[in-house]
Amino acid sequence: MSSIQVFNTLTGKKEEFVPINGNKVSLYACGPTVYDSSHLGHARKEIVWDVIQRYLRFKGYDVTFVRNITDIDDKIINRAKELNIRPDQLARHYLYEFWADMYALNVAPPDIEPRATEYLQQMIGMAEDLVKKGKAYEAGGDVYFDVSASKDYGKLGKKNIEDLKSGAREQVRSQEELKELKRNPVDFALWKSASEGETGWTSPWGFGRPGWHLECSSMIKSVLGETIDIHGGGEDLVFPHHENEKAQSEALHEKPLAKYWLHNSFINVSEEKMSKSLGNFKTIGDLLKEYSADTLRLFILQHHYRNPIEFSPESMNAAKQALIRLVRASLFAEYEENGGGFYPSKHYRFNEKVAAAYKRDKTLSEFHDEFVGSMDNDFNTAVAVSHLFGLADKISASKDAAERKLRAKALKDYAGVLGLTLADTRREVDRNSTEQVLALLLQLRQDARANKDFKTSDLIRNELAKVGISVMDTAEGPTWEKT
Ligand SMILES: [Zn+2]
Structure with a gap:
């Protein structure tokens, strides 16, 4: 070691x-x-x-x-x-x-x-x-x-x-x-x-x-x-x-x-300095309404812990864009549930089989040395994160599906050592967006009915029913409920 x-x-x-x-x-x-x-x-x-x-x-x-x-x-x-x-x-x-x-x-x-x-x-x-x-x-x-x-x-x-x-x-x-x-x-x-x-x-x-x-x-x-x-x-x-x-x-x-x-x-x-006494702070709750936890973490880890960070909305948005690069590359890995539990990732060490598979891939083995080298150097997350980006770019450029999948899994694992989840943000589509999408589908169904295109209007109704959404026509127009 x-x-x-x-x-x-x-x-x-x-x-x-x-x-x-x-x-x-x-x-x-x-x-x-x-x-x-x-x-x-x-x-x-x-x-x-x-x-x-x-x-x-x-x-x-x-x-x-x-x-x-x-x-x-x-x-x-x-x-x-x-x-x-x-x-x-x-x-x-x-x-x-x-x-x-x-x-x-x-x-x-x-x-x-x-x-x-x-x-x-x-x-x-x-x-x-x-x-x-x-x-x-x-x-x-x-x-x-x-x-x-x-x-x-x-x-x-x-x-x-x-x-x-x-x-x-x-x-x-x-x-x-x-x-x-x-x-x-x-x-x-x-x-x-x-x-x-x-x-x-x-x-x-x-x-x-x-x-x-x-x-x-x-x-x-x-x-x-x-x-x-x-x-x-x-x-x-x-x-x-x-x-x-x-x-x-x-x-x-x-x-x-x-x-x-x-x-x-x-x-x-x-x-x-951002502090309570100076009154120039944003609470974590406020920030999490605007940015994901991964964005906040990436923003922080892009700086060495002993260096001050200058906060600005521009730098936060840059971190948000940068995160997308990592998440996109990580999507080549198959989605795995985190296992859950009270302390899901208490041991951040990879199991031997996984570590050996990573070592056999030359790109990953080089990446490992760079990642560990920067973290060993007084926990230099700024450099470690830059190596994550390097790996992400290699994944996106790779033409070999198996290689891509293995490296994408590694990307997620090493990001996890830094506490980044690289969660697929598409899984977090909120209720507001869901309602807008449903409203759009109901509108399309109305238009189809108006055009006497009952094949399309029935298709929309039946497909929605399959996912537990029942469409009802009322005097005020169509509405939906969860069945
Ligand atoms: Zn103390």
Whole structure:
């Protein structure tokens, strides 16, 4: 098995990916805070991590992919207050919406999906252990991590601790209540006190809530252990979120939290980051009304995950046209149902017989090497996708039916490693179009009757009856019903 090179944010360079424990790979990517609808930027993050975990499985690794849900957070509490509903109601609503979006985008569910509110005991325990170890301290019902207890704080986010201190001092001046509590302005909260009646839990320090960073640290420990292979997320999480997760976990366990830190870039609209706070985003739901899931995925994968993407309707339409090239070529393969099930394509590795058949075809064998070569190079989907197009063009140009069929099947399989379904869009003709087609048939039948061409009008009626559509003549004209 050829090795994968990954760009490690921690070291700032590409490194050979060697899992800690043989063939097993533990992968944790920070999931959504469920307080609002997800937008294209979130879709990119989830699609990037979906492709990474698919590719690792394709390579034969035994992957445990964890994506958490932050279902308690100040953003959730504040939004719920605005709407005058309970924070858990709000979180549940947006969690269900997130799941529906992921399903629609063909993002496979993670192996484990811990929710912050299920791990309160573990979070409290971790904060207690840090206090006991002298790495954190209690102040006024809050618990803060003592940043001076961390050897290399700022290393992940490439920050200088003195700059951070002066920056934080500025901030603290505007937050009077924190001034007295923190020993050092850079210290961050593991636990925040809350007044009774607010959302919170009882703890050794009184009623309160966990800090966001502590949530991930304790969920990682609970479901994967003290050190994992890959920790990932959007590049906005590098600092302070991942820096703080790293500082507190490593201060407690005295071993690295993750061997590799991988971060994906954003989607920009007119060179500004697409985000909720800037209000320049399109929700996934909105986008899926205009574009298919494959179009969105292709648009995203045509860029390397570490490069920003500029969003525009023109570039989306270009992806839509490009997708047609792949779908047309894939139609030479016989249609196969996906098998269904809860997690239909958990193993993206091809079975031996299929892989051997692909290897015997020279074009496919060359294509395989190019595809794997580009994906091994820090998951360069932009190049991998260009090889899919190359293969599609060869399929369309081929005159040999058996060869075409085999290569078209391969095209679908390799596209599937990237999560592209290459679904035949003709199968998705919607109800609206169906009704228009039926109206046209009824009109043709009316015209035939008017011309006394009863052979044609009967033919239309009888053929429609065969597919379960019964035509009726009423005073207002002909209509139909499903029988
Ligand atoms: Zn996190």
